[in-house]
Amino acid sequence: MSEKDPFILDRPTGRTLRARDAIVCVFVAALLLLVFQGQSIRESGKQMDDGIERTTVLAVGHPAGWVADQIGLGDDVDRLTASLSPDDAISSEGGFAEIAATGGAKAGAVAPVTADAFDPAALGEKPVLVPNLETLLVTGDSLAQPMDAELARRLASDGVRTIREVKLGTGISKSDQLDWGSQSTAQVRKNKPDAIAFFLGANEGFQFQGADGKSSACCGPAWAAPYATRARRMMETYRQAGGARVYWLLLPMPRSAPRQQIARSVNAAIIAAAAPYRAQVRVLDFSAVFTPGGRYRASMDIGGRNTIVREPDGIHLNKAGSNLAADIVVGRLKSDFESLR
Numbered sequence: 564m565s566e567k568d569p570f571i572l573d574r575p576t577g578r579t580l581r582a583r584d585a586i587v588c589v590f591v592a593a594l595l596l597l598v599f600q601g602q603s604i605r606e607s608g609k610q611m612d613d614g615i616e617r618t619t620v621l622a623v624g625h626p627a628g629w630v631a632d633q634i635g636l637g638d639d640v641d642r643l644t645a646s647l648s649p650d651d652a653i654s655s656e657g658g659f660a661e662i663a664a665t666g667g668a669k670a671g672a673v674a675p676v677t678a679d680a681f682d683p684a685a686l687g688e689k690p691v692l693v694p695n696l697e698t699l700l701v702t703g704d705s706l707a708q709p710m711d712a713e714l715a716r717r718l719a720s721d722g723v724r725t726i727r728e729v730k731l732g733t734g735i736s737k738s739d740q741l742d743w744g745s746q747s748t749a750q751v752r753k754n755k756p757d758a759i760a761f762f763l764g765a766n767e768g769f770q771f772q773g774a775d776g777k778s779s780a781c782c783g784p785a786w787a788a789p790y791a792t793r794a795r796r797m798m799e800t801y802r803q804a805g806g807a808r809v810y811w812l813l814l815p816m817p818r819s820a821p822r823q824q825i826a827r828s829v830n831a832a833i834i835a836a837a838a839p840y841r842a843q844v845r846v847l848d849f850s851a852v853f854t855p856g857g858r859y860r861a862s863m864d865i866g867g868r869n870t871i872v873r874e875p876d877g878i879h880l881n882k883a884g885s886n887l888a889a890d891i892v893v894g895r896l897k898s899d900f901e902s903l904r
Contacts, residue, residue: 679805679842684898691842693757693808696721696900700756702728703763706814709882713889714760718896721903726754734766735793736781747797758900759801760892762812765878768825782828791832798836802843808899809844810892811837815853818877823857826850845895849888853880 684690699718701711707729715725728750733741743763750756768781771789779785794811801809811833814826830850837844853872854860862871865887872884880888897903 677839680839682841685841690898692901693899695902696723696757696896698724698726698754698756700726700728700750700754700759702730702750702759703761704733704765705729705731706765706879707762710762710880710885710888710892713886714892717889717893726756732766734763734769736767736769736771736790744793744796747800751800751803756807758808758810758896760810760812761801764814764826764829767829782824787828787832787835790829791836794833795836795839798840798844802840805843807843810895811844811846812888813846813848813850815849815880816857816859818859822878823859827857847891847895852887852891853884
């Protein structure tokens with residue numbers, strides 16, 4: 564017996580597959596796919612955007628789906644492979660479909676977000692203009708002075724009636740002297756203003772008394788939450804079901820460090836309070852204008868000149884500062900009211 568040539572490989576002894584056999588295998592696999600997954604192909608095609616791809620998929624999916632419907636093997640495959648997709652066993656509780664069906668009325672449900680929470684301009688849409696500004700209410704505490712007089716002077720030529728109602732020494736967190744919830748309701752009922760400019764916060768920081776008898780001292784989240792709740796109630800009153808525009812002015816940082824802590828909490832609470840009403844409530848960030856970065860400054864550049872803008876008490880704006888504040892408010896009014904354009 565001769566030895567084998569080591570450079571010659573042994574030929575396989577099994578069956579050799581030909582190219583035709585491979586084509587048959589591919590055809591059978593495609594046929595089984597159509598039978599078992601024809602419904603999925605059809606549904607996937609329906610969800611595609613219009614175009615040649617969708618047309619091609621549906622051209623295959625419709626007949627394949629019909630065949631799968633007649634045979635019914637697709638459902639059997641889903642049942643056999645259900646263990647591979649555990650999400651199928653999740654209940655519908657908390658699902659988006661359930662929320663839509665109940666309108667969020669189920670106990671413990673999250674309150675739905677409405678269109679009032681969005682300023683159309685912030686979404687790149689055309690601003691919704693109010694036709695006429697006839698009555699402007701400028702209110703709050705001593706911070707609103709002398710800005711209120713400056714606003715009245717500037718808007719008089721536009722036929723705007725400016726009502727100035729400053730309540731000295733008051734605050735949202737101190738309702739013993741004045742309850743701003745009741746005050747805002749009375750102001751709207753009496754004056755029916757088209758716009759409200761609200762500037763308050765020189766007398767804040769008083770503790771809140773909860774319904775459970777526990778008190779919340781300034782200035783953490785436990786204090787900011789009831790403050791924001793009271794402010795939101797006032798915003799809801801002032802905006803008059805969406806018919807008015809509210810301009811709530813954030814506090815510029817005062818000079819005193821303890822007062823800065825109060826101001827930061829007040830500003831954070833106002834921002835949180837306004838979230839559902841961005842379509843009508845404008846939060847004007849005076850802190851960024853007068854005290855950028857949260858750092859107190861008595862003067863700033865105005866028209867190329869270093870100008871003192873704060874009173875010696877380190878809290879209030881002086882006449883120059885109030886004039887700049889009025890500039891900001893008027894500019895925002897012009898963006899909302901067609902009669903001022």
